[in-house]
Amino acid sequence: MIKQLEIKLRPADLGKDEILRQRVIQQLRCKPEDLSEVHIRRRSIDARGRRPFFRLRVDAYLQENAAAEPAILDQYQMVDEAPAVIIVGAGPAGMFAALELIELGLKPIILERGKDVRARRRDLRAIQQFGEVNPHSNYCFGEGGAGTYSDGKLYTRSHKRGNIEKSLRLLVEHGAKTDILIDAHPHIGSNKLPKIVANIRETILHYGGEVLFDHHVTDFIVENGEMRGVIVNDKQEYRAQAVILATGHSARDIFHLLHRHEIHIEAKPFALGVRIEHPQPLIDKIQYGQKHREDNLPASSYRLACQVKERGVFSFCMCPGGLVVPAATAPGELVVNGMSLSRRDSPYANSGTVVAVEIEDMAPFAKHGVFTGLAFQQSVEQAFFNHGDGGQQAPAARLTDFVRGKVSQNLPDTSYIPGIYAAPIHELLPSGIYDRLRQGVQEFGRKMKGYYTGDATVIGTESRTSSPIRIPRSRETYMHEQTKGLFPCGEGAGYAGGILSAAMDGQNVARAVHRYYT
Numbered sequence: 285m286i287k288q289l290e291i292k293l294r295p296a297d298l299g300k301d302e303i304l305r306q307r308v309i310q311q312l313r314c315k316p317e318d319l320s321e322v323h324i325r326r327r328s329i330d331a332r333g334r335r336p337f338f339r340l341r342v343d344a345y346l347q348e349n350a351a352a353e354p355a356i357l358d359q360y361q362m363v364d365e366a367p368a369v370i371i372v373g374a375g376p377a378g379m380f381a382a383l384e385l386i387e388l389g390l391k392p393i394i395l396e397r398g399k400d401v402r403a404r405r406r407d408l409r410a411i412q413q414f415g416e417v418n419p420h421s422n423y424c425f426g427e428g429g430a431g432t433y434s435d436g437k438l439y440t441r442s443h444k445r446g447n448i449e450k451s452l453r454l455l456v457e458h459g460a461k462t463d464i465l466i467d468a469h470p471h472i473g474s475n476k477l478p479k480i481v482a483n484i485r486e487t488i489l490h491y492g493g494e495v496l497f498d499h500h501v502t503d504f505i506v507e508n509g510e511m512r513g514v515i516v517n518d519k520q521e522y523r524a525q526a527v528i529l530a531t532g533h534s535a536r537d538i539f540h541l542l543h544r545h546e547i548h549i550e551a552k553p554f555a556l557g558v559r560i561e562h563p564q565p566l567i568d569k570i571q572y573g574q575k576h577r578e579d580n581l582p583a584s585s586y587r588l589a590c591q592v593k594e595r596g597v598f599s600f601c602m603c604p605g606g607l608v609v610p611a612a613t614a615p616g617e618l619v620v621n622g623m624s625l626s627r628r629d630s631p632y633a634n635s636g637t638v639v640a641v642e643i644e645d646m647a648p649f650a651k652h653g654v655f656t657g658l659a660f661q662q663s664v665e666q667a668f669f670n671h672g673d674g675g676q677q678a679p680a681a682r683l684t685d686f687v688r689g690k691v692s693q694n695l696p697d698t699s700y701i702p703g704i705y706a707a708p709i710h711e712l713l714p715s716g717i718y719d720r721l722r723q724g725v726q727e728f729g730r731k732m733k734g735y736y737t738g739d740a741t742v743i744g745t746e747s748r749t750s751s752p753i754r755i756p757r758s759r760e761t762y763m764h765e766q767t768k769g770l771f772p773c774g775e776g777a778g779y780a781g782g783i784l785s786a787a788m789d790g791q792n793v794a795r796a797v798h799r800y801y802t
């Protein structure tokens with residue numbers, strides 16, 4: 285018999301199996317010898333009371349044992365002789381599409397402009413230390429895509445979009461901790477992600493798929509209005525009946541290429557703003573009432589949102605115990621983002637703090653037509669870059685000075701390795717964005733006492749929140765409405781926002797391609 289129950293545990297008791305067992309026995313009033321196994325199904329933190337505690341949902345097995353679940357990878361088959369599918373981009377969307385294709389008996393060929401995870405690391409160091417951005421290998425481009433050197437947060441609100449559990453189990457089968465299957469806010473960390481990404485590549489190769497690095501797709505092969513393949517590095521042809529385009533939100537050349545081929549794309553709303561960094565102990569004090577967190581309590585986080593003048597202002601991609609990183613994909617731009625290691629133990633907490641941007645908010649850029657959002661985004665990134673000395677040092681201000689429209693006299697310490705300098709961020713941001721952010725962060729300070737402080741640093745600009753362009757596709761076939769054989773996929777196409785939703789979109793698209801092939 286299986287009984288489901290909820291158990292509350294103090295942080296100090298987390299991970300102590302005997303204590304958990306005793307609590308289950310007490311709650312069920314069963315004989316100890318009748319309790320065969322206890323499985324935690326869900327784990328969350330409740331910090332609403334005076335002292336935070338863990339809330340566990342468990343399955344207690346009485347006089348029986350849990351059945352072992354078969355591994356997903358056990359169902360894979362060799363596909364080296366199977367019909368090929370081209371996947372452009374080795375981000376979460378592309379890689380999970382490849383895994384799904386293998387499961388369905390098709391051969392994925394991934395073409396990735398960047399390098400493998402190990403070689404990519406050198407290019408990240410060049411950005412951090414020398415401000416040099418390689419347009420093919422950076423925080424967004426390369427094996428694993430933008431997700432590899434990220435925070436690795438794995439929660440999504442897109443529950444209807446796919447099979448979350450399957451995506452998480454695949455990550456576990458490639459080396460992630462089983463904790464991600466039970467945590468309410470699962471997280472991997474950028475020190476662990478590269479190994480998992482490399483393991484996924486090994487699986488794809490093992491079953492007969494291909495993963496090709498330094499393969500920059502520079503053109504499409506379109507014949508009679510149908511996508512027949514792609515050209516790599518201006519010379520090499522790859523042909524297949526279907527092309528999954530999973531190039532992410534920063535592949536600006538791909539958007540231009542689609543437009544040149546008269547393949548319909550659309551401007552779409554997105555969000556833009558800054559990253560705000562607080563001392564982590566301050567956030568812990570606010571959220572847990574503890575400046576020095578007790579053992580087992582993870583660095584605390586927050587999620588804040590409000591409306592200012594009919595636009596949402598919200599925190600985004602919060603990285604407790606994390607680092608602010610330079611995420612530009614081309615020289616001449618300044619873009620920041622956030623990541624964290626698995627232990628989330630840096631002394632800083634940061635989050636993107638952004639304003640929703642609708643098409644009508646970008647009227648001065650309307651002459652760019654479908655590229656309106658992209659041109660607006662790029663102009664802000666260039667303004668932040670041009671204000672500096674040509675490197676990746678980022679303009680910054682204390683939060684209170686930012687609100688007052690002042691340049692800070694000095695700045696708090698930061699996790700951002702290229703460094704920050706005091707600058708008039710209030711002038712570098714478009715006025716509609718600045719005005720809303722200014723009001724929004726004050727509102728956040730009222731909602732979360734202690735948030736609005738001069739000890740927090742505003743760093744700009746956070747502009748790659750989602751794609752400013754959508755590549756429309758049919759809801760039924762997942763194929764581009766006009767271009768047969770083209771399957772837009774993941775965040776760049778406008779159908780995902782985050783690692784997990786991109787992975788699930790990859791799986792959905794792979795199933796659609798399978799239907800198209802059979």
Ligand SMILES: Cc1cc2nc3c(=O)[nH]c(=O)nc-3n(C[C@H](O)[C@H](O)[C@H](O)COP(=O)(O)OP(=O)(O)OC[C@H]3O[C@@H](n4cnc5c(N)ncnc54)[C@H](O)[C@@H]3O)c2cc1C
Nearest residue numbers: 373375377429430431434435436437501532774775782783
């Ligand atoms: C620093 C950082 C931290 C983040 N933290 C998180 C987080 O904690 N949780 C979360 O859910 N999300 C996070 N994100 C967002 C997340 O990484 C993306 O939502 C996700 O990676 C999108 O997946 P994707 O596969 O659609 O595209 P991408 O991951 O962007 O992958 C696209 C791939 O296509 C390749 N490509 C582009 N153009 C071409 C071309 N012409 N030819 C060949 N290849 C090409 C790129 O090199 C890239 O590898 C973070 C992003 C960044 C940058």
